[in-house]
Amino acid sequence: MSTGELSAKATSHQNSVVDKLLQRDAIKDLSRTNQRLADYVGREPIQALRAIDIEAPKTTFTSTHKVPEVNAEVFEIDHLKSAMASHGCLIIRGLFNSTKMTDFCRVIDLAMEATETQPKQGEPASDIAEIFLNPPSEIASLVPRPGIDFARAFHRETGSVMCVESASISEHLLELYESVGIKNLVADYLGEAPCLSALKWVLRRPKLPINRDGWHQDGAFMGEGINSLNMWIAANHCGGESGAPGMDLLPQRLLKILGAGEGEAVFDWSVSDHAMRTPQYDNAITAPVFEAGDALFFDHFLLHRTQYGHNFIRPRYAIETWFFGAKNFPSNQVPLSW
Ligand SMILES: O=C(O)CCC(=O)C(=O)O
Structure with missing residues (x-):
């Protein structure tokens, strides 16, 4: 697809989040994201107390689902704190406006198309490409091997794109997160100010x-000692029997990395499906249904994979944002200040 076609598709969504993004100042956004990366260059993590090291309050959840959940209101x-301590995860229903999130699916399409449709050499980038593909200049030098x-390539092949490929999407999302109180929520949970990660x-x-053997704990490649919280936002109806893959979860509080690279696992950080089919895990595994705007929170010890199945008939859209302690962070995940 040419950048022209991309542009035509994008402008048919006037007054949408796409339209708002097109009105942003791409140069200003780029300079902000560059600064966020620069803030962490040469900074060493400090292994301080993690959220999971602190005794959590016990809260009663009324739902009978396997994953604790609560409505945003x-x-x-x-x-x-309580759900992370007992189950390693929590769903907050309706944390984000469902219309805005549904709208965001177009942003994800355009960001993915933009990374597949680089402007030809010598050809100036169109307005749309400037917004949907404006990565920070230093990113290439900051990503550790294999680079x-x-x-x-990994993202393109699996159906994902790093937010920082578009500084404008990154800055837009940070503003959105702040507007619904995510910065305070994450800081309260972590017990320290948060940072983010360009890679995650x-x-x-x-x-x-979907890969059947894609079970994993992110701590297998981030390290165990970090202070982390992932916010995974569904941008469309998915999970369960909805026809679009959600997430398969083992909602149990784990405090170490289990069996990385075991059996037929595809990566040295993943776990095979066979290894998960023990009586201890099998009854607990669940694939919750999500609506656009629901958010799933978990940390680097939760065992999960993209929901596996054969009956998917619709695409699934989501935004994954890993937050870390501003002091206790994994340096291999290319931290960004917030
Ligand atoms: O969105 C997905 O399917 C996978 C997300 C994931 O593995 C993660 O958030 O760590």
Whole structure:
């Protein structure tokens, strides 16, 4: 697809989040994102107390689902602390406006198309390409081996794109997060100010078929000692029997990395499906249904994978944002200040 076609598709969504993004100042956004990366260059992590090292309050959840959940209107920080301590995860229903999130699916399409449609050499980038593909200049030098090209190819092949490929999407999302109180929520949970990660801040529209052996704990490649919280936002109806892949979860509080690279696992950080089919895990595994705007929170010890199945008939859109302690962060995930 040419950048012209991309532009035509994008402008048919006037007054949408796409339209708002097109009105942004791409140069200003780029300079902000560059600064966020620069803030962490040469900074060493400090292994301080993590959220999971602190005794959490016990909250009663009324739902009978396997994953604790709460509606955004009644959410309090103790819900998160308690659920993370007991199950390693929590769903906050309706945390984001569902119309805005549904609208965001177009942004994900355009961001993915933009990374596949680089402007030809010597050809100036169109307005749309400037917004949807304006990565920070230093990113290539900051990504550890096997490097940025590997990371980009991995994302393209699996159906995802790093948010920082578009500084404007990144800055837009940070503003959105702040407007619904996410910065305070994450700081309250972590017990320290948060930072983000260029490598683990990802727009997702997973390609089918889903990998059966993709179970993993992110701590297998981030390290165990970090202070982390992931916010995974569904941008469309998915999970369960909805016809679009959600997430398969083992909602149990784990405090170490289990069996990385075991059995038929595809990566040295993943776990095979066979290894998960023990009586201890099998009854607990669940694939919750999500609506646009619902958010799932978990940390680097939760065992999960993109929901596996054969009956998917619709794409799934999601935004994954890993937050870390501003002091206790994994340096290999290319931290960004917030
Ligand atoms: O969105 C997905 O399917 C996978 C997300 C994931 O693995 C993660 O958030 O760590």
